[in-house]
Amino acid sequence: MHPRALRDTPVGSVLLTNGDIDHIAGLLSLREQTPFQMFATGEIHKVLADNRIFDAVNREVVPRVTVALDQPFELLPGLTAKLFAVPGKVPLFMEGTEVQTDLEGEQTVGVRLSDGAKTAYYIPGCATVTDKLLDQIADADQLFFDGTLWDDNEMIRTGTGIKTGRRMGHIPISGPDGSIVRLSGLKAAKTFIHINNTNPIWQPDSLERAFVTGNGWQIAADGQETEI
Amino acid sequence: MHPRALRDTPVGSVLLTNGDIDHIAGLLSLREQTPFQMFATGEIHKVLADNRIFDAVNREVVPRVTVALDQPFELLPGLTAKLFAVPGKVPLFMEGTEVQTDLEGEQTVGVRLSDGAKTAYYIPGCATVTDKLLDQIADADQLFFDGTLWDDNEMIRTGTGIKTGRRMGHIPISGPDGSIVRLSGLKAAKTFIHINNTNPIWQPDSLERAFVTGNGWQIAADGQETEI
Numbered sequence: 001m002h003p004r005a006l007r008d009t010p011v012g013s014v015l016l017t018n019g020d021i022d023h024i025a026g027l028l029s030l031r032e033q034t035p036f037q038m039f040a041t042g043e044i045h046k047v048l049a050d051n052r053i054f055d056a057v058n059r060e061v062v063p064r065v066t067v068a069l070d071q072p073f074e075l076l077p078g079l080t081a082k083l084f085a086v087p088g089k090v091p092l093f094m095e096g097t098e099v100q101t102d103l104e105g106e107q108t109v110g111v112r113l114s115d116g117a118k119t120a121y122y123i124p125g126c127a128t129v130t131d132k133l134l135d136q137i138a139d140a141d142q143l144f145f146d147g148t149l150w151d152d153n154e155m156i157r158t159g160t161g162i163k164t165g166r167r168m169g170h171i172p173i174s175g176p177d178g179s180i181v182r183l184s185g186l187k188a189a190k191t192f193i194h195i196n197n198t199n200p201i202w203q204p205d206s207l208e209r210a211f212v213t214g215n216g217w218q219i220a221a222d223g224q225e226t227e228i
Numbered sequence: 229m230h231p232r233a234l235r236d237t238p239v240g241s242v243l244l245t246n247g248d249i250d251h252i253a254g255l256l257s258l259r260e261q262t263p264f265q266m267f268a269t270g271e272i273h274k275v276l277a278d279n280r281i282f283d284a285v286n287r288e289v290v291p292r293v294t295v296a297l298d299q300p301f302e303l304l305p306g307l308t309a310k311l312f313a314v315p316g317k318v319p320l321f322m323e324g325t326e327v328q329t330d331l332e333g334e335q336t337v338g339v340r341l342s343d344g345a346k347t348a349y350y351i352p353g354c355a356t357v358t359d360k361l362l363d364q365i366a367d368a369d370q371l372f373f374d375g376t377l378w379d380d381n382e383m384i385r386t387g388t389g390i391k392t393g394r395r396m397g398h399i400p401i402s403g404p405d406g407s408i409v410r411l412s413g414l415k416a417a418k419t420f421i422h423i424n425n426t427n428p429i430w431q432p433d434s435l436e437r438a439f440v441t442g443n444g445w446q447i448a449a450d451g452q453e454t455e456i
Contacts, residue, residue: 006387021284025256028249033389051279055321056249093283159234161261 007032013075016040017083017109018125019047020091024054031056039065039075041083043106047091069106075113082112084136087127089169101169102127108169110136118228120144124194127169129182140188142228144220147192150174150199150208158198173201173212180215191218191226235260241303244268245311245337246353247275248319252282259284267293267303269311271334275319297334303341310340312364315355317397329397330355336397338364346456348372352422355397357410368416370456375420375447378402378427378436386426401429401440408443419446419454 014036016023024047030036038057040048045066048054067073067083075081088108089101110123110133120142126133137143148170155161155168165172172178173192183190192212195201200208201219212219242264244251252275258264266285268276273294276282295301295311303309316336317329338351338361348370354361365371376398383389383396393400400406401420411418420440423429428436429447440447 021256021259021281024281025253028253031249051281053249053252053275053279053281053321093281 007034009034009036011036013037013039015075015081015111016044017111017122018088018091019044019094019107020125021093023124024048027054027057030062031058033058033061035061037065038062039067039073039081041069041106041109042066044109047094069109078115080114080116083109084112086110086123086125086133087130087169088125089127099167101166112136118142120228121188122193125169126171126179127166128171128177129179134182134185137186137188140186142226143183143186143188143190144193144226145179145183145190146170147173147179147195147199147201147219149196150201151178154196154198160198173199174208180212180217184215189218189228190216191220193220195219235262237262237264239264241265241267243303243309243339244272245339245350246316246319247272247322247335248353249321251352252276255282255285258290259286261286261289263289265293266290267295267301267309269297269334269337270294272337275322297337306343308342308344311337312340314338314351314353314361315358315397316353317355327395329394340364346370348456349416350421353397354399354407355394356399356405357407362410362413365414365416368414370454371411371414371416371418372421372448372454373407373411373418374398375401375407375423375427375429377424378429379406382424382426388426401427402436408440408445412443417446417456418444419448421448423447 009030045064069083069085072080072082085104086108087102087104089099089103090107108125110121113120113122118141119139121137121140122144124146126146149165149172151172151174152165154165155163173180200206201212203209209219237258273292297311297313300308300310313332314336315330315332317327317331318335336353338349341348341350346369347367349365349368350372352374354374377393377400379400379402380393382393383391401408428434429440431437437447
């Protein structure tokens with residue numbers, strides 16, 4: 001690593017895959033004039049542009065780079081990324097009275113990452129695993145995937161919410177249409193990320209956690225580093 | 229305390245004294261449908277309304293109450309508050325090419341808090357201590373006051389910024405026009421809050437800290453509780 005400036009960060013690039021609060025609010029803590037590049041689709045950049053609070057992330061220090069779907073680009077030196085649409089919805093704070101939860105466009109995207117030798121996919125939000133998505137990620141060596149909820153009624157059952165997982169744009173882990181079954185044919189190493197605090201897979205001794213690890217999935221933890 | 233709900237918080241009311249990021253971004257962590265009342269001036273509410281990301285703080289669960297300057301209101305049962313203008317500026321992300329740093333209006337306010345017996349003032353941002361402000365806070369039993377910077381050139385001198393304190397809307401602690409000198413005639417107990425991480429009063433053995441405490445001021449710390 002090169003010597004760092006007084007308020008530098010090790011962050012070289014930020015890539016946004018969604019315009020919802022859990023994906024963008026952290027930018028407000030990266031506003032101390034330290035340079036990095038910010039990549040996102042046009043629609044996600046529009047969410048930032050429409051909320052002037054993000055003007056505090058100075059465009060002259062942090063260039064906003066718009067990325068088209070399905071077009072590879074250099075995210076960091078030696079690391080190529082490509083965005084692709086996955087089923088999802090608009091951010092919570094932009095929902096109208098009718099919400100389409102399996103929208104495929106620029107508002108919810110997955111990322112293909114490659115250094116030329118190995119390939120990883122990062123998909124923190126996904127409402128359903130379509131056959132198209134299975135084709136997209138077939139070459140994965142490592143998959144990081146939406147592990148928000150164990151089952152679709154989890155928020156309702158635990159008294160923490162009134163919406164199903166699918167209404168929130170997140171496929172459940174369990175069940176015949178859940179992510180474990182749908183992704184079982186993949187040759188990749190698989191890791192659940194973006195796991196809600198209601199999810200029983202957090203419980204060390206839970207049957208759900210045993211089921212997940214028994215099916216060959218890892219469960220990500222804060223600060224985890226993964227070598228591929 | 230009454231029994232709390234699953235995702236309840238002990239926060240009954242939130243009072244915003246400024247529309248800048250350090251005052252409003254925390255609202256994005258209070259969006260889990262737990263009820264409280266949100267008080268602010270019309271101008272500060274407009275900052276929230278103009279940034280749709282704050283729509284995630286549901287108006288049906290968290291009513292937004294507009295408060296006029298100089299009009300007492302009930303902030304919590306038994307606790308009366310009153311807002312008053314102090315010299316300041318618009319939020320960083322709303323600055324134009326010309327910035328007035330001693331604007332007195334609804335964008336930067338101080339708070340008078342009273343339970344009928346004792347009176348406290350909370351003023352986290354203040355560009356200069358005017359005679360009008362001294363009159364306003366003359367009845368304070370306790371003053372919590374803007375301790376952002378030790379001196380006006382601190383950000384420039386430490387290489388952490390390019391603006392003076394006054395340009396940022398913050399009076400320095402030291403100097404003939406600084407807060408210690410200007411507030412020395414006040415009978416209240418005095419505590420510095422909103423202290424920047426460049427401020428040498430954080431250093432346990434610094435001359436600056438000794439000067440501040442020697443002049444009868446307290447230096448606030450995280451989690452501090454003050455009895456008046």
